[in-house]
Amino acid sequence: MGDIDKLMASRRGFLGLAGAGGAALALGGARQGQAAPVRTNARILILGAGAGGAAIANRLSERLDGAEITVLDGRAQHWYQPGFTLIAAGLRGADYAVSATERWLPRGITFISEYAAELDPEASRVTTTGGQRLDYDYLIVATGLVLDWDAIEGFDLSMVGPETGISAHYASPEMAEKSWHALDRFTDEGGVGLFGRPATEMKCAGAPVKICFLAEDIATTKGNRDRCEFVYNAQAQNLFGVPVIHHRVRQIMDERDITYRYEHVLRAIDPGAKTATYATPNGDVTDRWDFINVVPPQRAPQVIRDSGLAWADRWTDQGWIEVDTQTLRHARYPNVFGIGDINGVPKGKTAASVKFHIPVVEDHLVAEIAGAEGTRLYDGYTSCPLITRVGRAMLVEFDYQDNLTPSFPGLIAPLEELWISWLMKEVALKATYNAMLRGRA
Amino acid sequence: MEEFSLMTILAVFEEMFGRGLFWAMVALAVAITLAWVYVLVRDRSLSMRKFLLAQLSMPVGGVAAVWFVLVMTNSSLRDLGGPIDGIVLLGVFAAGAVGFAILVYVVQSLLRGRPADS
Numbered sequence A: 001m002g003d004i005d006k007l008m009a010s011r012r013g014f015l016g017l018a019g020a021g022g023a024a025l026a027l028g029g030a031r032q033g034q035a036a037p038v039r040t041n042a043r044i045l046i047l048g049a050g051a052g053g054a055a056i057a058n059r060l061s062e063r064l065d066g067a068e069i070t071v072l073d074g075r076a077q078h079w080y081q082p083g084f085t086l087i088a089a090g091l092r093g094a095d096y097a098v099s100a101t102e103r104w105l106p107r108g109i110t111f112i113s114e115y116a117a118e119l120d121p122e123a124s125r126v127t128t129t130g131g132q133r134l135d136y137d138y139l140i141v142a143t144g145l146v147l148d149w150d151a152i153e154g155f156d157l158s159m160v161g162p163e164t165g166i167s168a169h170y171a172s173p174e175m176a177e178k179s180w181h182a183l184d185r186f187t188d189e190g191g192v193g194l195f196g197r198p199a200t201e202m203k204c205a206g207a208p209v210k211i212c213f214l215a216e217d218i219a220t221t222k223g224n225r226d227r228c229e230f231v232y233n234a235q236a237q238n239l240f241g242v243p244v245i246h247h248r249v250r251q252i253m254d255e256r257d258i259t260y261r262y263e264h265v266l267r268a269i270d271p272g273a274k275t276a277t278y279a280t281p282n283g284d285v286t287d288r289w290d291f292i293n294v295v296p297p298q299r300a301p302q303v304i305r306d307s308g309l310a311w312a313d314r315w316t317d318q319g320w321i322e323v324d325t326q327t328l329r330h331a332r333y334p335n336v337f338g339i340g341d342i343n344g345v346p347k348g349k350t351a352a353s354v355k356f357h358i359p360v361v362e363d364h365l366v367a368e369i370a371g372a373e374g375t376r377l378y379d380g381y382t383s384c385p386l387i388t389r390v391g392r393a394m395l396v397e398f399d400y401q402d403n404l405t406p407s408f409p410g411l412i413a414p415l416e417e418l419w420i421s422w423l424m425k426e427v428a429l430k431a432t433y434n435a436m437l438r439g440r441a
Numbered sequence B: 001m002e003e004f005s006l007m008t009i010l011a012v013f014e015e016m017f018g019r020g021l022f023w024a025m026v027a028l029a030v031a032i033t034l035a036w037v038y039v040l041v042r043d044r045s046l047s048m049r050k051f052l053l054a055q056l057s058m059p060v061g062g063v064a065a066v067w068f069v070l071v072m073t074n075s076s077l078r079d080l081g082g083p084i085d086g087i088v089l090l091g092v093f094a095a096g097a098v099g100f101a102i103l104v105y106v107v108q109s110l111l112r113g114r115p116a117d118s
Ligand SMILES: Cc1cc2nc3c(=O)[nH]c(=O)nc-3n(C[C@H](O)[C@H](O)[C@H](O)COP(=O)(O)OP(=O)(O)OC[C@H]3O[C@@H](n4cnc5c(N)ncnc54)[C@H](O)[C@@H]3O)c2cc1C
Pocket: A047, A048, A049, A050, A051, A052, A053, A072, A073, A074, A075, A078, A080, A081, A082, A083, A084, A085, A114, A115, A116, A117, A142, A143, A144, A145, A169, A170, A203, A204, A207, A301, A303, A339, A340, A341, A342, A349, A350, A351, A352, A353, A354, A383, A384, A385
């Protein structure tokens, strides 16, 4: 009976969520032992309403009472980017990854549908693309990163599709769908498929490997495997930055007869001649392709690179912001925090990492406002369900030290190709992501 | 996962099916279970005949549940890779089997009404 009471109570709490007034109450109950909202009139500015921006806006509006929270993001669409891989493999349509940005933001905050155009951390001021000037007490940078398509000579996003055999699923939900049509045709007709990753830091370093595995699996399922050749081009001397995962990926590529090459970085493509040029330690190498998946170099948005928040001596061509690796607080501007892909830390450019960034930034910011000191630390947690074929994945999770950090030790083996890990990606990941956006997971 | 609480799990399930559908399914499961308790109390005994048919229908419910999960997740039985996968699959089968058996029992009881006192 006690259990039923508890269930009913929590259920009532949930129904209460529907009413705006009930929200704080219900969520307060959800996180047991959490203190009452902290009163403040601090002005908090959040740049970006993606995975990190939307989630922290919800957490802060719950934890703080009276704060002036402003969220800035010029894109009306929110993109669930982990879904791009499923779209590019023909398992979902483009709309799977698209929702309205505003839908995820809490009430009682100000949402400005513009981008930050100028950022002056000395003056604690941001100017929007529409010319509005916003002064802040605390700034949370969650702009994600930009994909530098122009860095690939000869490439343009308008080329993506089945006619050319060019795939670029990183670009957008729509491009992911076009990329599927390119892959569909390639796995029907056969030929050479080229895959690979850029030499910069990147979001979800497993994604280029996943699309390669998926392509090979789709060709096999269609009965056309013997007509297709697969080549994966790694930027470094490994297939994945974490050694133990590198070895596992290499083993699977060997088993499935996928060719891999180290230190091959895509530099240019010629869609007419259907060739790609790679920079290698021994000079340029040019190869013919029938299908190519392009993942470009990735950098901080220009406004961030110009702001003085970036590292001065690391990743100078990329511009990630100089935050403490554990507290995610800016090293030189203590009223600035970073969440997500924009952070200049050695790992952590995944949505799963965002989930671990949120409570840390929330803790330090709310503690400071309450006149105390935050205690929570980020350990580099990064995760990516490494899909190895339709129906199977490896749930790889690791930290700064390249240690594996399985969420379900003894239950879900991280380096084993499992159906349950696929279920996590296919069914549970989007739901967990959405719950995170709402500040509930 | 960062924090694993009942509320997190409920939040994830709500997102998976949509809040309305999820709670409608929970309500349906609760209603069927309550109906089962009701007919048990009403009839004051477990009817062995109805129970037999309910048991015989269990594999149907189990197979249907497994089929549903596989279709919904673009997977097939060849994707099972380790012991945990087998356990998950058995769990799905068992849940489908038990749920369907209770449903069959309840439907029989409600359709046929009270048994004659014999
Ligand atoms: C193909 C692919 C597959 C992936 N697979 C996985 C996976 O399986 N698992 C996983 O955990 N992660 C995965 N990821 C990575 C994950 O999507 C990102 O790491 C995550 O979205 C990062 O969150 P963020 O908030 O930092 O950035 P984003 O979610 O990209 O949001 C950034 C927001 O900032 C806005 N913005 C940009 N510039 C400005 C500005 N100047 N002013 C204001 N707003 C601005 C943008 O419009 C955007 O809405 C994948 C990504 C891709 C592309």
